[in-house]
Amino acid sequence: MSEIKSKWYNNLLQQQDWWTGWPVVLVLLSSLLLLLGVDMPGWMAQPKAWEWTDFWNAPATDKLLAIPHRTNDGDGLGGLAALLVTYLVFAAIFSLSAWFLRHDIKKSLFGFTLVFLVGWGSWILSHEVHLRAVQAGQSATLPQFYGDDLFCISRIEICDQQINAALQTSGTKLHPSRTQAAAAVESAPDVMRLSWSLQLGNGTAYLLALLAGLVLGRYAKRVSAWLDETNQADWFIKSGIVCFGATLGLMALSVSRHPANLLLTSAISAGVVFLLLWPALYVMTRRLFGLARGEAATLCSGIAAGGITTVLLTASSVRIRPLFPVLLAVWIVIYAALELLGLPEFFAAMSGRQPIVGGAALGLTLKNDILARAAASTLDQMLVSHHYRATGVRWGTGMISAAGDLVRYWSVVFAALWALLLAHLWSRYAVADEIETAPDAVVTVQGVSGYLIGFVLLWGFFSVMALRQPDGMILAGAAMIGGPLREMLFILGFVAVGAGLAPGQLRDLGKPLWLYTIGLLVFVPPIALLVAYIFHNGLFPPVAGH
Amino acid sequence: MNETESETDSAGILSDDPEEWADWETRLVKWSAGCAIIAISILGWLINSYLLP
Numbered sequence: 012m013s014e015i016k017s018k019w020y021n022n023l024l025q026q027q028d029w030w031t032g033w034p035v036v037l038v039l040l041s042s043l044l045l046l047l048g049v050d051m052p053g054w055m056a057q058p059k060a061w062e063w064t065d066f067w068n069a070p071a072t073d074k075l076l077a078i079p080h081r082t083n084d085g086d087g088l089g090g091l092a093a094l095l096v097t098y099l100v101f102a103a104i105f106s107l108s109a110w111f112l113r114h115d116i117k118k119s120l121f122g123f124t125l126v127f128l129v130g131w132g133s134w135i136l137s138h139e140v141h142l143r144a145v146q147a148g149q150s151a152t153l154p155q156f157y158g159d160d161l162f163c164i165s166r167i168e169i170c171d172q173q174i175n176a177a178l179q180t181s182g183t184k185l186h187p188s189r190t191q192a193a194a195a196v197e198s199a200p201d202v203m204r205l206s207w208s209l210q211l212g213n214g215t216a217y218l219l220a221l222l223a224g225l226v227l228g229r230y231a232k233r234v235s236a237w238l239d240e241t242n243q244a245d246w247f248i249k250s251g252i253v254c255f256g257a258t259l260g261l262m263a264l265s266v267s268r269h270p271a272n273l274l275l276t277s278a279i280s281a282g283v284v285f286l287l288l289w290p291a292l293y294v295m296t297r298r299l300f301g302l303a304r305g306e307a308a309t310l311c312s313g314i315a316a317g318g319i320t321t322v323l324l325t326a327s328s329v330r331i332r333p334l335f336p337v338l339l340a341v342w343i344v345i346y347a348a349l350e351l352l353g354l355p356e357f358f359a360a361m362s363g364r365q366p367i368v369g370g371a372a373l374g375l376t377l378k379n380d381i382l383a384r385a386a387a388s389t390l391d392q393m394l395v396s397h398h399y400r401a402t403g404v405r406w407g408t409g410m411i412s413a414a415g416d417l418v419r420y421w422s423v424v425f426a427a428l429w430a431l432l433l434a435h436l437w438s439r440y441a442v443a444d445e446i447e448t449a450p451d452a453v454v455t456v457q458g459v460s461g462y463l464i465g466f467v468l469l470w471g472f473f474s475v476m477a478l479r480q481p482d483g484m485i486l487a488g489a490a491m492i493g494g495p496l497r498e499m500l501f502i503l504g505f506v507a508v509g510a511g512l513a514p515g516q517l518r519d520l521g522k523p524l525w526l527y528t529i530g531l532l533v534f535v536p537p538i539a540l541l542v543a544y545i546f547h548n549g550l551f552p553p554v555a556g557h
Numbered sequence: 558m559n560e561t562e563s564e565t566d567s568a569g570i571l572s573d574d575p576e577e578w579a580d581w582e583t584r585l586v587k588w589s590a591g592c593a594i595i596a597i598s599i600l601g602w603l604i605n606s607y608l609l610p
Binding site (some may be wrong): 306 | 572574578581585589593601608609
């Protein structure tokens, strides 16, 4: 410990926490090169939505893998070649990291290759539309015009835009005829008619990755031992957290387009709800239910703010192994999909004549970004439609769901800042119990590891770039780093965690999952409604017509 | 070691021995709840008086 006091930078290159941050150098470099017009993130492969009968009838890799965005003109990499490049780049970084950490490079590379193959297999499978597509709001609220079988295979706001644009072109107001609705759906490329869907959104990939990892660990025990030895799950997840900085930067751009009063009220609501819920839940989980500090903190951030990345970030900040947050994240996905079935109706009934209150309360309650957007879109169209039928006044669509989007954004921001505070407190107090006399500055540097610094740098960089209205390439690069790259790293982390998981360990999971469910059912909705009412009452969507 | 033994011996998901409650946790909880209550009172009043219709 005295070594740490005198030379905190000693052996920095041999520390796992700092090596998880070194992929950041690549990400930061590629981000800076975007400024010079070099689109490095553009080489990355990504899966795309597919439907199994269509694939079965005429199998082709082009149906499973998207063409990288830098080669949309057709003269560059195909999907499969991009996948190979993606593998080679990450295998090289991973091997370099293993070399510095003095791991066995052959074992590490073999383990990485297996995780990569299994992870990508799960990721591609998760893009089958019956697993992830969410019901379009039009279909949920106006099935008599659209039918009840409309599903969105990309982001729900894109599907809404496509349908609304088609309706506007045909001169339709609120309720189209069946013919107009059918024509609008026909012209929306991201909308499909499906007989069913599990509606798990992007969470499908994490669920499948964990299950595939479990199978891998069961039948390739030596591989799972190597993965554990080289701590691969931690490496992937912390690298994914770094990329989350780009996601937050991009989100800053999208929220900055909303009215200032809604921005302010949503920020205050999200902060108040988080600061009210977190301590109450923390005391409950620690003192009444006897959870350890790190697990209690992770669980409370999961209930108060939610989101898979938020949970993973908090868990890393309080230095617990990825097993617990990964299992909690999978439960968040399943629980959010169940909530999607009834939450819009619940908040439509509870918010009375205050539509923006309903939208904000929904955003404060549902803990998965993609599914929260889907639920907010359904609520938006439900309330606009009810109001039109009751009064003959047509509200513009979009503002109710925007209220939900904004509080989700701020919840994630507060949870991320809170995780940084927890990282500091843990290094100052929890870890300092072992390093009793270490000077504060030294402990902080040791505690705030490379990946957290990378996360903050990326968040700042892309927030500034996005708000200064950069060109399309910087936005596309940020979207790639904060989207598919982050998702891929988390998926590989989930596979590695699954491979090391023994089914017998799951017996411990009952109490925290039960606490999560009770927290979301009992504590969150009333506090969300109360706070949303205090800060949003009297706000209404603009009138779009009569 | 057979599979059942391996599963039984594997570390649990949760820590076996939760730490004692510490003073700094009390301060964290108090500061957080205090900030929330002050924000909901003062900002709630300001927002309702000057911003909301």
